[in-house]
Amino acid sequence: MADAKPKIVGFCCEKHGTESVDLAIRSGEQYDASVRLVTVPCTGRVDGLHILKALEDGADAVFVLGCLEKNCYYDTGSIEGRKRVEYVRTMLSEVGIEPERVEMFNASSTMVWKFPEIASTMSQTARRLGPIEPRGDTK
Amino acid sequence: MKVLVIGGGPAGLTAAGTLASNGLEVALVERDYTLGGMAKELTCKGITECRDCGVCFAIDRAAEAVRTPGIEVFLSSEITSLEKTNEGFKAKIRSSARFVTHNCIGCNNCVEVCPVEGKAIFAPSGSGQPRTYWIDRKRCLHFKKSKCEECAKACPTKAIDFSDRAKNVTRTVSKVVLATGIEPFDAQELPRLACGTTSDVISSVDAERIINEEGRLKRPSDGVVPKTVAMIQCVGSRNEKTGIGYCSKFCCKYGTKIAQLIMEGSPEMDLDFYFMDLRTLYEPQEDFKKWAVAMKRKVEKKKVPRVRLIRCMPSLAYPGEDGKIWLRSSGETDAEVMETPYDMVILSVGMRPRGVPEDIASRLGLAFDDNGFARCQDEEGDPVVIVLGAMSEPMDIEETVTRAMAAAATPRKEAGE
Amino acid sequence: MNRGTQVVICRVCSEGAGLLDVDKLARVASDAPGVCSTVVVERACNKKTVLEIVDDAMAKEADRLLVAPCSKKEISPALFQTYAKKAKMNEFLMEAVDIIGEVTLPHRDDPTRVQPKAEAKLRSAIVRINMLEPLQRTEERMRTSNVVVIGAGAAGIEAASVASAFGLHTVIIEKSEKKIDAPGVVMPKSRLISAKGHAGNYILTIEVGEKRETLECAAIVVASGGDWREAKGPIVDELQVAKPLHHLEQEIGEGRLPGGAIIILDTPDPKGIRTPAQDFMWEEALHCATHIRRKSPTTEVYLVFQEMRAMGLAEFDYKEASELGVKFIRYDSKKPPKVDTKNGTRLIVTDMAQEETLSLAFDTLYYASVAPNPDNAAIAVALRIPISSSGGIRRGSIQRGPVATPRPGIFVCGTAKFPKSxxxxxxxxxxAGLMAAQFAAAGKWEFGGSVAEVTSDKCSACLTCVRTCPYEAPFIGIAGKAEIAIQMCQGCGICAGICPSKAIELHNYTDDQLSAETAAYLGGDF
Incomplete structure (x- = not known):
């Protein structure tokens, strides 16, 4: 079921995460307006809770974008962020929600192409999967 | 007193940033329309994990330089004259008109509406910072009879300024840092490797450009991701005929990282890595070999290698009738000759130091060796002229940055403040 | 000052693209809860305008500021400085919402969604700023202006020289007894045992001979180098006449030439199990080889290696050595060279260029590798910095530069990172000396502001934060609960993200703040 206006949330770190977004848009790149970006100091700050709450608050897909591993401004932050994303994906599979709704990406401040590709991937996933089907026993 | 930094690549940017952090004022003069030097043409070599190529360091310093109050950045500029004075030097800086102001936000509207074939207004090259566009006066219709103003109409921040003119300023400085960098070797100088005559044989610099724009290695001929790739190292370098008898030092490091990047990004790709000696700079030589051995694909029940390390400089590259590019190579003992087809061939090119105009070179007291590498003749005590970066000898980005920091490591009071 | 947000919207930048209705945006702001004033100006980055809007903020008793539509770094710092000075506004309560960068620029192809998205973005930014707390940065004086350098090798002495030129007091800790000519204090026969404290105020325990001493410092440079003696392998095990290359350099330096045929081997461990082959000795090896052939053209010199790593201009040294008759033999690690002592002293090596096995008679064998300093592991543990896979000290993210470790105030250089010339x-x-000097010369260490904080009642003392923080900020306090040493906190929030009991929050990036901002943004229908 395709959703004409999906809701996607992206948690971007304020270092290479937002810098790669900035570079892309300052090269004329466009991306799906459905993507809502939230800045965090480091993707290590992202808790599984934030991702799950975003899904609960209406997001069809959530991504986390941080610096490349071993190049994280805060050393191990993006590695921690990835662990959190993996944990959430496991949880989602266990409750029957498609894990590909949640994804971790890494970028550097020189990648013009990366952010538009991320936005496009998540947008396509959100449209393909549609909103999360509420389970019968929840409201 | 100010310091003049000529060149806005990794060396110049690091020097400028370090000098500014020590409280010195800097005038940074860059020839191109944006900062970053060679590094802005190169791509990040990581997908999830950083591969330590150093490119983002240069780009981050470029972004910082335009925001550092102590650094006066001159883009599209050159030194037109340099006079020695009692306090140091008097430099005349000429900045060509670019017809776009710093209100530019890089939205690319102007490029989209420009009616000229091949465009007359351009984005900053590669991932250079700042992201301010520029107009090539020779191509622009506004300066011919038509007075075209399409770009100005499309610009959301009114950043187009057709009244822009070249500017000339003078700066008095106590020190000059020269860091004009390198030019990649033009692989077309080696016609036997078919670069320039066959579209899918490209230099490593072009390969990096493609990857940085497209996110994948794609064939120039049809935009398809190649399945079989050959990388040839030492193209141009270690070669008496080209005049580059030295080893360019960074090509094995960057070449192996490009190889890892394209192979990990495209699981269907196979790679033959042709090399003479594996010179992965400041990194263990075994790491790449171990990686190559580990890259395998499951074919039926067997594991088939995807990467071959071939110790040979291919003698010939030629297009085959099957549309592939064939490389003629020999085994290590030269006993047998092989012909192998590929979808795409990447030539890891070396570099030559960029020349320095003679009058500037003599004012600065530069000496050049047979290869064109520059050194300052007077290196005693606290030098007034410092030569940095790969224009002085082959080096990669990380070593360039280290040397620039070391050279700028003088506190304010010693610098004749 | 009451709790109220002043929203400032710049018309010129907002309307440029022709996609935003500034007045409608202003109405969204003034209707939002917590907004005490909405001002639309032509350009906020203008001295006169700044004075006008700051007066408005003071009149409306706003304690926080939100500027639209660009990002914070594009706004002239003078604006924030004026608000801080005149309106006494807390620096952490001044934000910008980048509508241009996040909405206008990237969605020009989808113009109908620009206005509603801009409104949703503005609403979520207002929700966020309303929830922020005023925070204070503070500073701690550095008790000393000492820079401690570990290792008196080539790198260490340079680091000390630069730091000294910056007016700092340098202390070099060197484990050997060799004579050292360097500025400041030099402590031979000394080793780092442990380190406490944080950037600007480190407290080191040094073992000097038999005694232990305490040394305080502001910054540390690790220049522990490599160790010849640690380059071990089967070749060295079997041969008495195997020596490290620097012995040959010394002999030549003293005007002596080794007698008989010489082999310079890239590594004493050709299979690379204990000592991987390194590259830095190539220049020195070629110089020695060339020198010997010039002085004694009949002496056989063999260079035996896996990879011929004469890089950069050293390629010419390779050429020269080759022309002088130095013999270069490349072997493959799968067929490593072996020592044969039955027929005199010979090295059996398969030359890959000819695929022939050679039996080289020699008198002395020099190996050109340097192993990592075995003390690196202890130094890394003491300073809590990472070790690299090749046994050296790993530098941190390249974002922080080529000589910085992940810990503030600690830098690494030279062969301690990786062997080099x-x-x-x-x-x-x-x-490294420069970075340590700039760090220590500041005389104070600034910290605080957006840092982490533990709510003890929720803490289960699981130690997860202690183990995960890259900066050692969390510790278990006397109450048996985790606490954050804010002098060490870098504000990344990794601890807050990982705490299983949700006992840690990062100020101004709390769970509630992030979730509220996200929910408000998701609430927008566009």
Missing amino acids: REVARLEGKA
């Missing part, structure tokens, strides 16, 4: 090691030493 003495020239480059010296330059790295200078760079």
